[in-house]
Amino acid sequence: MAGDASGDGGEVKYPLDAESYRLLCKIGSGVSAVVYKAVCLPLGSAVVAIKAIDLERSRANLDDVWREAKAMALLSHRNVLRAHCSFTVGSHLWVVMPFMGAGSLHSILSHGFPDGLPEPCVAVVLKETLRALCYLHEQGRIHRDIKAGNILVDSDGSVKLADFGVSASIYETTPAASSFSGPIHAAPSAALSSSCFNDLAGTPYWMAPEVIHSHVGYGMKADIWSFGITALELAHGRPPLSHLPPSKSMLMRITSRVRLEDAESSTKRKKFSKAFKDMVSSCLCQEPAKRPSAEKLLRHPFFKGCRSRDYLVRNVLAAVPSIEERCKDTNLCGCARGARCVSPCRHVNIVKTRRISGWNFNEENLEFDPTEGTTEKRCFPFHKEDPIELESSNSTGDDNEDRRTVTQGNHEKEAIGFKEVVVPQLMTILESLEMQRGMVMHVLESGGCHVDGNGCGMAASGEREEMLLGYVRQLEHRVEELSTEVQEEMARNARLEKLLQERVNDQLKTNSSQTSGSN
Amino acid sequence: MKGLFKSKPRTPVDVVRQTRENLVYLDLNFGSRGGDAKREEKMAELSKNIRELKSILYGNGESEPVTEACVQLTQEFFRENTLRLLIIHLPKLNLETRKDATQVVANLQRQQVSSKIVASEYLESNKDLLDILILGYENMDIALHYGAMLRECIRHQSIARYVLESEHMKKFFDYIQLPNFDIASDASATFKELLTRHKATVAEFLTNNYDWFFEEFNSRLLSSTNYITKRQAIKLLGDMLLDRSNAAVMMRYVSSKDNLMILMNLLRDSSKNIQIEAFHVFKLFAANKNKPAEVVNILVTNRSKLLRFFAGFKTDKEDEQFEADKEQVIKEISAL
Structure with missing residues (x-):
């Protein structure tokens, strides 16, 4: 019970x-x-x-x-x-x-710990979160949106997981990042598993028991992946690859082909315990079946001797302003109309912490713990799949920097070519989209449903509302147009990329044949 | 005692029997204050047993359910009045046990014993249990549990028919508008299930109860001031009328000028979602080949306004079917 x-x-x-x-x-x-x-x-x-x-x-x-x-x-x-x-x-x-007095961990990070929490505090937060996850999974529920923005802390240091469900279903189509937005930390498999889940969710009452078990079991492992990303987010102050723009679908596709190094976290590298690294990398196995269950994870050595919630109060909450003060701090927040908006605020997210939904974790993991070659091989079947490529890239004498492994060098090469072609254009389009979205939000907030001083009326003076609605529709239309453009751009890039790939392969072949010939 | 349980794995039949014994104890001893410790113990035992039933029926993390075990469990469960006791005493159980019990009851509705659904037979001779479940919507603490059980029970056609034809059907118009969002939506989901699941039964019900049903539906749901009530009702109306099996009911509905007026008002609703759903019903009025004069009159009187409205009427996402329907409606109205 x-x-x-x-x-x-x-x-x-x-x-x-x-x-x-x-x-x-x-x-x-x-x-x-x-x-x-x-x-x-x-x-x-x-x-x-x-x-x-x-x-x-x-x-x-x-x-x-x-x-x-x-x-x-x-x-x-x-x-x-x-x-x-x-x-x-x-x-x-x-x-x-x-009301959770200390706000979300996303807010705590951005108002007091931009480079992450100390490891013992990370442990407290993660352990409490894991308890929630154990309970949810035991109930057959998948959270689907584990991230710092959904972990709330009360002023007494108690930690609660929030926003399961309602947010997941409501924000699925809204890539504009905020703490309430879509499944940013979703696992690579999440697109698949969440759509499975949606299909099922259509008729949950008639769901056969075996369906519940097999499918939910799959989705639960997506939560574990997100949990791993959240661990890194808490430790570094932001999720890996967060310097990239947030558009979901696009990056899912990009990251599924290109391995990008998280430049930010490599420049400000922090030292973490072996237990922490081990815990995180177990969560980030590409193979869902190989990720531990929440219950098993709770028994991981990293959570042994974990501090209490008081420790959190003294070491974290004491160091950040109260929610009310964060409210007043409009500069930090950068919100329009001087709205008293505590981070996670839309603007902060768009400008400073661009977040994405799809990760590929190969690089991060390597960079994270470059010596653990065996773990990496066990966890990432990807590397096993193209040993030929590995060898050829090695024999071309790619100048692998000392820290980099062979594998990385190979991907790096692929990545740069692709990046040059694709990323700048997509960035431009995305930025434009984000701006439009921001404008729509402004208009809505100032006209649609704002809260007036004495109560909660949805102020709506007919004409003005009409006008604003028209304006909003116009903007929405524009956003749609831009989306289509992005789609077209994507298709074009896919073609280019394919060409590029073929050429690279050809070149590699000629190179290797040359090398072997000269030998 | 405990050692005894552990040494020998209990059969599914044992677990059902012990569950029943616990429930009987609860039934006899709930009022008495004396044996509190004993009662606590029995409650804990009951919780454990219900969880055990659930894991037999659904399997657990490691193992899939075993058909033979499920059959035995189901047979024993419905051999006596375990379901009745469980439903009646549900409010006394703690939250986790209630959820387990709800899942057990849900699962049992699908279990077959020698290709017969035992649960359906049991319910047919214990229809008063359905009355209890329906009235659960009036008790916030158990509404969601009873509601979920009820929706499982009305998977059986005969049971759905009982509920449709009972006096309770009228109560749903109140339950749907309860202020508590969870419960109102649950009632709404059950209502929808009743009116869409068993096609022939629904068609028969709507035909026999046309007058009062649509009177209530129009005046209380479609004209509600509650956004959700309105939005769900108009969606459900569309689902019902567009179902082939309800063709006769649909013809009757779209021949009424009062209905048309309600739908035209919904077309002007401030909510885009409601407008779109209303359109899917409105188009039936326009497409009707035998429009009564009163319907034609209204459409002709408002022709220019309607055409102007449709000119600017668009869905957020591109929807070919919607555009085609709209063209058709415009054509029909222009030709009048």
Whole structure:
């Protein structure tokens, strides 16, 4: 019995109408949801967080929203953020949740630990998160969006995993990064596994037991991958490869072919314990079956002798400003209209921490622990698959730098060629897209659903709204056009890339034949 | 005692029997204050047993379920009134056990014993259990559990028919609009299941109950001030009317000027999603080859407005079917 509450009426009942709550300030925003700090008036002004999800804007269908809200209502674990209640206000769904005083770890990182948390603190956070993950997986649920932005800390140092489900289904189509956005830390297999999951989710009640087990079992390992990425995010202050632009699909495709080195983390390398590295690399096995289960991971030596939540309060929370102060700090936040928006803020994310969803981890892992050749081979079948290429690239005398392994050099070569062709153009397009998206967001925020001082009315003076809506549609149209352009560009690049590949191969062949001939 | 359990693996039949014994104990002793410690112990045992049932039916991480074990379990479960006891005492169980119990009940609805669905037979002779499950929507603590069980039970055609024809059907119009989002949506999902799953039964129900049903549907759901109620109702209406098996009901629906007026108002709704769903029903009015005069009148009176509206009416994503339908509607209206 993992649950604590018996749920039989002993709990506080939160009122189900907007009038009972007073919104204090905005503490986070995503593309179709805003999170507020609020008080519940009938409950002696108890502090809560309210996530207002715009059901009209989110593309997800209502059934998905419901399924996830229901799942959330039925979860009960001290490391899982459980909603107090949810109800509709106009076309918004308000989800009333406990207020977590220290905010998300993403916010903590960007306001006090840009280069990552000390390792003992990382251990505390990860252990608590892992407990939540154990519980979810035992319940047959996949979080699908594990990342620092979804790990919340209260002022007493307690850690809760948040935003499972509702966010996953709602933000799937929104690459504009924020803490509430899509599955940024998704595993390479996640595109596949999450679509499997979606197919199933369509009819979960009729799902055969064997289906539940086999498929969910697969998806759970995607959570473990994300957990590994989150470990690196906490340790380095940002996820690996985060200097790249955030567009999901595009990078999925790029990274599936090109291995890019995470320049940032290699310049500011930090020292981590062997246990930590070992724990992370076990999570980042390309082969889902080889990643440990959450339960097994919890028994990993890295989590032995883990500190308490007080340690977190003294060493982390003491070093960052309170959520309210982060609210006031508009410079850090860079938000429009002086909105009191705590990071994770849209602008910060777009400009500073570009995040992506698909990783290929070969380089990172090597760079991470270059001596562990055996682990790498066991974990990454990719290398085994093209031994011929490896040899040929070696024999061409590629000037492998001392730290680099042979494999890396090979990919590097491929990567540079491809990068030159593709990346600059895609970057331009993406930047343009991001800008447009930003503008749409601004317009919506200033016109659509802002919160006025005395309450929560969705201010809507007819004409102005009409005008703004028109403007928004125009912009959306433009974004769509640009998306199409990106698509076309992608196709073109794929062709170019193929050509390039062929030429490289030809060259390699001639080279190697020359070398062998001269020998 | 405990050693005894461990030394010999219990058969599925044993687990069902012990579950039942625990439930009977709960049934007899719940009110009494005296044996609290004993009751706690029995509750813990019950939780363990229900989890065991779940792992037999679903398998666990390591092993897949064994058909023979499932058959034995199912037979024993429905041989006596275990399901009744479990449903009645569900509110006394803790959250995790309730979830396990719900999954067990769900799974049992699909289990076959010598190619018969035992659960369906049991429910047919215990229909009052369905009344209990439906009324669960009035109790926030158990609504989601009973709701999930109910949706499993109405997979059986005979059971769905019972619910459709019961007085409870009217209650759904209230449940769907409960302020609690989780519960309202759950009721809504059950409602939709009832009205879409068993085609012939649904067609028969709609034909026999046309007047009151669509009166309620129009006035309470389609004209609701609640965004979600409206959005779900218009979607469901489209699903029902566009189903081939409901063709007769559809013809009747699209021959009414009152219905047309409601749909035309929904076309102007502030929500784009509702507009689009409303269009999928509105197009049926326009496509009807035998439009009654009153329907034609309204369409003709509003012709220029409608055409203007459709000229600017677009989906967010490109949708060929939608565009084709729209062209067709424009053609029909222009030709009137």
